[in-house]
Amino acid sequence: MAELSDEQLLDRYFCGEAAAFTQFFMRHRGRVFAYAKKKGLDNELAQDVSQEAFLRLHRSIDHYESGRPALAWFFSIVHSAVIDALRKLRNVEKVALAAGLHEDNESEPFIAKDPEEWLKELSEDQRLLMQLRAVEELSFKEISQITGKSDSNLRKLFERTRNKLKLIARGEQDS
Secondary structure, three states: OOOOOHHHHHHHHHOOOHHHHHHHHHHHHHHHHHHHHHOOOOHHHHHHHHHHHHHHHHHHHHHOOOOOOHHHHHHHHHHHHHHHHHHHHHHHHHHHHHOOOOOOOOOOOOOOOOHHHHHHOOOHHHHHHHHHHHHOOOOHHHHHHHHOOOHHHHHHHHHHHHHHHHHHHOOOOOO
16 A cells, blocks of 8 residues: 555545555654754654644545545645644733733743643633733723723723733643
Protein backbone atom coordinates (compact mmCIF):
# COMPACT_ATOMS: atom_id res chain seq x y z
CA MET A 1 0.00 0.00 0.00
CA ALA A 2 3.04 2.26 0.40
CA GLU A 3 3.18 2.73 -3.37
CA LEU A 4 -0.34 4.21 -3.52
CA SER A 5 -0.73 7.93 -4.05
CA ASP A 6 -2.35 10.12 -1.43
CA GLU A 7 -5.40 10.41 -3.66
CA GLN A 8 -5.69 6.63 -3.92
CA LEU A 9 -5.33 6.29 -0.15
CA LEU A 10 -8.15 8.75 0.50
CA ASP A 11 -10.32 7.06 -2.12
CA ARG A 12 -9.77 3.72 -0.40
CA TYR A 13 -10.38 5.23 3.02
CA PHE A 14 -13.64 6.71 1.72
CA CYS A 15 -14.63 3.19 0.69
CA GLY A 16 -14.00 1.96 4.25
CA GLU A 17 -10.45 0.65 4.11
CA ALA A 18 -9.00 1.59 7.52
CA ALA A 19 -5.47 0.58 6.50
CA ALA A 20 -5.53 3.38 3.91
CA PHE A 21 -6.10 5.94 6.67
CA THR A 22 -3.28 4.44 8.71
CA GLN A 23 -0.92 4.71 5.75
CA PHE A 24 -1.98 8.31 5.05
CA PHE A 25 -1.51 9.14 8.74
CA MET A 26 1.94 7.55 8.91
CA ARG A 27 2.98 9.33 5.73
CA HIS A 28 1.92 12.83 6.84
CA ARG A 29 1.86 13.05 10.64
CA GLY A 30 5.37 14.52 10.81
CA ARG A 31 4.54 17.08 8.13
CA VAL A 32 1.39 18.17 10.01
CA PHE A 33 3.31 18.48 13.28
CA ALA A 34 6.06 20.50 11.59
CA TYR A 35 3.49 22.80 9.98
CA ALA A 36 1.85 23.49 13.36
CA LYS A 37 5.26 24.18 14.92
CA LYS A 38 6.18 26.52 12.07
CA LYS A 39 3.00 28.49 12.79
CA GLY A 40 4.24 29.13 16.34
CA LEU A 41 2.63 26.40 18.41
CA ASP A 42 4.58 24.64 21.15
CA ASN A 43 5.15 20.87 20.98
CA GLU A 44 2.11 19.93 23.06
CA LEU A 45 -0.28 22.17 21.16
CA ALA A 46 1.21 21.14 17.81
CA GLN A 47 0.58 17.51 18.77
CA ASP A 48 -3.01 18.35 19.74
CA VAL A 49 -3.54 20.17 16.44
CA SER A 50 -2.12 17.21 14.55
CA GLN A 51 -4.58 14.86 16.23
CA GLU A 52 -7.43 17.29 15.61
CA ALA A 53 -6.52 17.58 11.93
CA PHE A 54 -6.62 13.81 11.41
CA LEU A 55 -9.87 13.60 13.35
CA ARG A 56 -11.33 16.28 11.08
CA LEU A 57 -10.10 14.32 8.07
CA HIS A 58 -11.97 11.29 9.38
CA ARG A 59 -15.14 13.32 9.95
CA SER A 60 -15.04 14.95 6.52
CA ILE A 61 -13.80 12.11 4.31
CA ASP A 62 -17.19 12.01 2.62
CA HIS A 63 -16.47 15.53 1.31
CA TYR A 64 -13.26 14.49 -0.43
CA GLU A 65 -13.72 14.54 -4.20
CA SER A 66 -11.99 11.64 -5.89
CA GLY A 67 -9.11 12.78 -8.06
CA ARG A 68 -8.75 16.11 -6.28
CA PRO A 69 -5.22 16.74 -4.93
CA ALA A 70 -5.36 15.02 -1.55
CA LEU A 71 -2.58 16.90 0.18
CA ALA A 72 -3.97 20.33 -0.74
CA TRP A 73 -7.42 19.29 0.49
CA PHE A 74 -6.03 17.82 3.71
CA PHE A 75 -3.82 20.80 4.44
CA SER A 76 -6.81 23.11 4.20
CA ILE A 77 -8.13 21.03 7.12
CA VAL A 78 -4.77 21.25 8.91
CA HIS A 79 -4.59 25.02 8.39
CA SER A 80 -8.09 25.43 9.80
CA ALA A 81 -7.15 23.41 12.91
CA VAL A 82 -4.03 25.55 13.42
CA ILE A 83 -6.04 28.78 13.06
CA ASP A 84 -8.60 27.53 15.58
CA ALA A 85 -5.83 26.67 18.07
CA LEU A 86 -4.18 30.08 17.63
CA ARG A 87 -7.51 31.87 18.14
CA LYS A 88 -8.19 29.89 21.28
CA LEU A 89 -4.70 30.61 22.59
CA ARG A 90 -5.06 34.32 21.81
CA ASN A 91 -8.43 34.41 23.61
CA VAL A 92 -6.96 32.67 26.66
CA GLU A 93 -4.10 35.16 26.70
CA LYS A 94 -6.58 38.05 26.52
CA VAL A 95 -8.58 36.67 29.44
CA ALA A 96 -5.41 36.04 31.45
CA LEU A 97 -4.13 39.55 30.79
CA ALA A 98 -7.49 41.10 31.61
CA ALA A 99 -7.55 39.11 34.83
CA GLY A 100 -4.12 40.47 35.73
CA LEU A 101 -2.51 37.05 35.67
CA HIS A 102 0.55 38.47 33.92
CA GLU A 103 1.46 40.55 36.97
CA ASP A 104 3.38 37.74 38.70
CA ASN A 105 5.99 37.53 35.96
CA GLU A 106 6.06 40.65 33.82
CA SER A 107 8.71 39.28 31.47
CA GLU A 108 6.51 36.35 30.42
CA PRO A 109 2.71 36.68 30.43
CA PHE A 110 0.76 33.97 32.17
CA ILE A 111 -0.77 31.41 29.83
CA ALA A 112 -2.95 28.74 31.41
CA LYS A 113 -1.91 25.17 30.78
CA ASP A 114 -5.53 24.04 30.63
CA PRO A 115 -7.79 27.09 30.28
CA GLU A 116 -10.88 24.96 29.80
CA GLU A 117 -10.58 23.69 33.37
CA TRP A 118 -10.12 26.99 35.18
CA LEU A 119 -12.74 28.77 33.08
CA LYS A 120 -15.24 26.03 34.00
CA GLU A 121 -14.93 27.14 37.61
CA LEU A 122 -16.44 30.51 36.75
CA SER A 123 -20.16 31.13 36.83
CA GLU A 124 -22.00 31.62 33.55
CA ASP A 125 -22.18 35.37 34.21
CA GLN A 126 -18.44 35.51 34.90
CA ARG A 127 -17.57 33.58 31.73
CA LEU A 128 -19.83 35.83 29.65
CA LEU A 129 -18.31 38.94 31.18
CA MET A 130 -14.75 37.74 30.47
CA GLN A 131 -15.73 36.84 26.90
CA LEU A 132 -17.30 40.24 26.25
CA ARG A 133 -14.72 42.34 28.09
CA ALA A 134 -11.43 40.54 27.46
CA VAL A 135 -11.94 38.69 24.19
CA GLU A 136 -14.37 40.96 22.34
CA GLU A 137 -12.94 44.04 24.08
CA LEU A 138 -16.30 45.71 24.72
CA SER A 139 -16.67 48.57 27.19
CA PHE A 140 -18.61 48.15 30.41
CA LYS A 141 -21.26 50.43 28.92
CA GLU A 142 -21.63 48.16 25.87
CA ILE A 143 -21.75 45.08 28.10
CA SER A 144 -24.38 46.79 30.23
CA GLN A 145 -26.56 47.27 27.17
CA ILE A 146 -26.19 43.58 26.27
CA THR A 147 -26.72 42.10 29.72
CA GLY A 148 -29.06 44.66 31.28
CA LYS A 149 -26.76 44.99 34.31
CA SER A 150 -25.45 48.32 35.53
CA ASP A 151 -21.90 49.47 34.78
CA SER A 152 -21.03 49.49 38.47
CA ASN A 153 -22.31 45.92 39.00
CA LEU A 154 -20.34 44.76 35.96
CA ARG A 155 -17.17 46.42 37.23
CA LYS A 156 -17.57 44.71 40.63
CA LEU A 157 -18.26 41.36 38.97
CA PHE A 158 -15.24 41.83 36.72
CA GLU A 159 -12.98 42.54 39.70
CA ARG A 160 -14.32 39.49 41.61
CA THR A 161 -13.81 37.38 38.49
CA ARG A 162 -10.23 38.64 38.10
CA ASN A 163 -9.47 37.75 41.71
CA LYS A 164 -11.06 34.31 41.35
CA LEU A 165 -9.06 33.60 38.18
CA LYS A 166 -5.84 34.57 39.96
CA LEU A 167 -6.61 32.10 42.74
CA ILE A 168 -7.57 29.35 40.31
CA ALA A 169 -4.46 29.91 38.18
CA ARG A 170 -2.24 29.68 41.25
CA GLY A 171 -4.00 26.51 42.41
CA GLU A 172 -5.30 28.25 45.54
CA GLN A 173 -8.99 27.82 44.69
CA ASP A 174 -10.88 24.61 45.30
CA SER A 175 -13.45 23.56 42.70
